[in-house]
Structure formats: structure tokens, C-alpha cells
Amino acid sequence: MTLEVRSLEDRFVRLEPFTDDAKSEVGAALNCDPAAWDIMVASACGDHFDAWWAAAIAAMRQGHRVAYAVRDQASGRIVGTTSLYEIKPDYRRCEIGSTFYRPEARGGVINPACKRMLLGHAFDAGAVRVEIITDAINPASQAAIRKLGARDEGILHKHKITWRGRIRDTAQFAILDDDWPHVRANLDARLASFD
Template identity: 75%
Template sequence: MTVGVRPLENRFVRLEPFTPALEAEVRVALDCDPASWDIMVGAGYGPHFDGWWRSALTAMEQGTCMAWAVRQLSDGAVVGTTSLYEIKPDYRRCEVGATFYRPEVRGGAVNPSCKRLLLGHAFEAGAVRVEVLTDAINPASQAAIRKLGARDEGVLRKHKITFRGRIRDTAQFAILDENWPDVRARLDARLAVLA
């Protein structure tokens, strides 16, 4: 499994790999909604951005993470970030996540568009398993993951610690290579009816 870093695009979004040239736009996109960041392991808003950005670029250099800025094509604005991370080529698995969108684009075409692109990229690279993790106290995120067609695999207790210091339980989901055709068809059907 070799996950390359390249732009990914469909009719709603363009995913642009992190580069220094994107730093200012990503900073602006993430500098909002502090309450949403509170349940995340790492924070990328306000005073937390610089360390978060450096960490993402370092992980990309090491090949353990591929991070993208999410550019909404309707207006050209960067509206968030998303990633493939915990990339394990020997096991042909990775996680999709480290995702944050501006509040005004949540619930529309952006998230299913990004997931369609990232999942396609991972499975085309040879993944046999793509995991999607979220905080167990985040029912909206869990519902969105189930809507993708990911299988619920339970809760990992005391799995991570948020940047605020709360020990978090993690709800774990996965999509396997044999599930991908159905998940892809489901995402394509959702996107086909969106304006």
C-alpha cells in the first residue's frame, strides 16, 4: 500500500495537500468554534495552530499522515481540513479523520465529498481497512460515520486524551475493501442529488 500525496477533486471540493503556501488560509479556516475543538485530541485554532500545523507537516514528512486543506469549489474558500493518518503500509490500513469543517459547511456536500475522495484514494492505494474514529460523546459524528456505511466496531475505553486533558473513550468504525463498492455507491448516490 502506497498512499500518495496529491490533490483530490470532485464537483464540490478540492483537497489540497498541506504546503507552507496554504498555512494562512488553513489558519483562517480553523480559527473558529472553540467549543467543537474541546473534544478533539489536538487543537488547531487560535494559539494552538502553530504547533498543530508543525505537527501535521512533520507527520507528512514521515509518511504517517497525509493532510489536506478542504477548498469548497463554489466560492474557492478553504473551509477546513481532513486527513488520512495512522498509515500502516505493512498492514494495508489507515484512518480517515483529523477532520474539522467551518460550522457553515457542516451538514452539506463537503463532508460526504471529502470522505468519497479520501476513501477512494486509500482503497485505490491498496488499503484493505480504513478506520474512522470519533469521541464516544459525539453522537452527531457517529451518526455521520454510520451514514457512510462504516461498520460500528465498539468503544475503545480510555483510548485517547483530549488537548483539554479529558480521558476519552473512542467509538471505532471501519470500512473494509469488500465493503468499499457498496459504500462508494452510497456516497455517489448522496452526492448525485446535492446541488
């Protein structure tokens, strides 16, 4: 499995791998909704952005992550970020995560469009498993992941520690290569409803 670092694009969203040129625009997009950042493992809001950005760039250089700016095609604005990370070529698996959208970009076409492209990119590269995890106290995120058709694999107790110091239980989901044709068809149908 080799995940090529390149832009991904459909009629709704353009996913642009992080570059220094995009840093200020990404920072501006993420500098909102501080309460949403409170449950995250790391914060990219306000004064936390520079360290978060540096960690993402370092992980990209090491081949462990492809971090993307999420550009809304309709407005031309960057409205969030998402990543393929925990990339394990030997095991042909990765995770989708480190996802944050501005409040006005939530609940519409942005998330399903991003997931369709990220999953397609991973499975086209030879992945057999794509994981999606979220905080066990975040029911909205869990509902969105279930809506994708991901397998609910249960709770990993005391799995991570948030930047605020809370010991976090993690809800774990996965989409396998066997699941992908069905998940892809469902996502394509959802996206068609936005035309």
C-alpha cells in the same frame, strides 16, 4: 499500499495536501468555533494552530499522514481540514480523521464529498481497511460515520486524552475493501442528489 501525496478533486471539493503556502488560509479557516475544538485530541484554534500545523507537517514528512486543506469549489475558500493518517503500508490500512469543518460547511455536501475521495484514494492504493474514529460523546460525528455505511466496531475505553486533559473513550468504525463497492455506490448516490 502506497498513498500518493497529491490533490484530490471533484465538482464540490478540492483536497489540497498541506504546503507552507496554504498555512495562513488553513489557520484562518480553523480559527472558529472554539467549543467544537474542546473535545478534540488536539486543538488548531487560535494560539494552538502553529504547534498543530508543525505536527501535521512532521507526520507528512515521515509518511504517517497526508493532511489536506478542504477547499469548497463553489466559493473557492478553504473551509476545513481532513487527513489520511496512521498510515500502515505493511498492514494496508489507514485512518481518516483530524477532520474539522467551519460551521457553515457542516451538514451538506462537503463531508460526503471528502469521504468519497479519501476512501477512493485509500482503496485505489491497495488499502484493505480504513478506520474512522471519533469521541464517544460526539453523537453527530458517529451518526455521520454510520451514514457512510461504516462498520460499528464498538468503544475503545480510555483510548486517548484530549488537549483539555479529559480521558476519552473512542467510538471505532471501519470500512473494509469488501464494503467499499456498496459504500461507494451509496456515496455516489448521495452526491448526485446535490446536482
